[in-house]
Amino acid sequence: MWLFALFVAVPIIEIALFIQVGGLIGLWPTLLIVVVTAILGTALVRQQGALAMSQLRQSFAELNDPAEPLAHGAMILLSGALLLTPGFFTDTVGFLLLIPAFRTFVLKELRKRVKVQSFVMGQQAGFTQTRPPYRQNPQDPGVIDGEWEELDADKPKNQGPSGWTRH
Structure with a gap:
């Protein structure tokens, strides 16, 4: 319902502002503005977009959570x-959305209203994933069960017992 109200309110606000500003400064100065x-705006979006892309690449390169750079990029796109x-x-x-401090404020307010159920990053170097990366233990929600398998590049996979196992 709020989306419908937004689609109705924004054009009404714009028309009212065009009438007021056009009445004060005239038609041509209003159109020029x-x-x-x-x-x-296009120039600023290009600049901010390039900065957001570099931050996103950096977060991927450092294997950090890309949520914040992605959110900034989405707000720049909306801008x-x-x-x-x-x-x-x-x-x-x-x-306003082109100002990094304002985007950070908006993101902080959105985080108060949105609860993330789970977040999973892709495979990490040196590990393979046979199941989902973790699951929460229903008996003890403070315990997270996980499985992983270490890959050793120097050792063939089917070499036999490692010395730590008995057959």
Whole structure:
């Protein structure tokens, strides 16, 4: 329901702002502002997008959680869409989303409202996964069971007992 209200409210706000600003400064200056904000917004989105991509690559390279750089990238993408949409309200929200501190604030507020049930990263170097990486023990939720198999590049897989096992 809130999405429907948003789709109705935003155009009404934009039309009201166009009428007010156009009445104050005239038609051509109003249209010029809309075009200039779209051009300026595009340049800023490119810059911020490149920065977000480098942060995302860095998080992948360091095997860190990529959630925050992905969220920043998504907000920059939304910002670009808002800045290309003609209007003063959408431009204001779009420019706000280009400010890293504002994006961090929005992300912090979203984290308060969203609860992640599980998070799984892909295979890590040197380990293979035969089952899901972990499962929570229903008897003791503080215990997480996991399975892993270490791969040794120097030793063939079917070499026989390791000396630690008996047959």
